[in-house]
Amino acid sequence: MFKLENNMLGLDRVFNEVMSSVAEKYPFYDIRKEDGTVYIDLAVAGFSEEELEVYVETELLVIKGTKTLSPIVPYFKSISSRSFKKSFALGTDLEISEVTLKYGILTVKLTETVKTPKVKSFIINKLD
Numbered sequence: 067m068f069k070l071e072n073n074m075l076g077l078d079r080v081f082n083e084v085m086s087s088v089a090e091k092y093p094f095y096d097i098r099k100e101d102g103t104v105y106i107d108l109a110v111a112g113f114s115e116e117e118l119e120v121y122v123e124t125e126l127l128v129i130k131g132t133k134t135l136s137p138i139v140p141y142f143k144s145i146s147s148r149s150f151k152k153s154f155a156l157g158t159d160l161e162i163s164e165v166t167l168k169y170g171i172l173t174v175k176l177t178e179t180v181k182t183p184k185v186k187s188f189i190i191n192k193l194d
Contacts, residue, residue, distance in 0.1 A: 092150055093131070104160060104176040108152065111170030112145060120165050120174060127154040127162070127174065 095108045110118060110131055119130040129152045136147075156176070164175040 092146070092148070093152065095152070102178050103163075104178075106154065106174040106176070108172045108174075109170060110167070110172045112147060113167075113170075113172075115167055118167065118172060120162070120172075122156065122162065125156050125158065127156050127176075128152070129154075129172065129174065 093109050095106060098105050098107070106127075106129075108129060113131050113133065117132055117134065119128075119132070121128050121130075129150075131150045133147045133149045159178050159181065160176045161179045162174060163177040164173075166173045166175075
């Protein structure tokens with residue numbers, strides 16, 4: 067079988083960047099905004115609620131899908147069953163208000179919140 071990377075000597079970095087950018091597109095998603103609410107819709111057909119995880123880590127929305135392998139080997143397979151991890155940078159004024167899964171679409175609802183600014187005072191120490 068012909069392997070593309072075997073014929074790209076010296077272009078490993080370029081090949082890896084191209085391949086990683088293709089992988090980052092999975093799963094496909096849409097972002098929409100309606101009346102101050104942001105919705106992120108991900109196409110996750112074939113994933114159950116137990117195989118999906120949504121969490122926020124350091125102002126980063128992370129959506130993770132872990133697909134467990136089925137012991138049944140299909141006669142023909144073209145439906146993707148790979149795991150994924152997709153991250154979105156969150157603004158400080160967005161907060162997850164709801165996560166739903168319907169018809170293979172995972173929807174994360176983000177609402178804008180007004181946060182009161184925190185003032186932190188510091189004591190000035192005199193150095194002798």
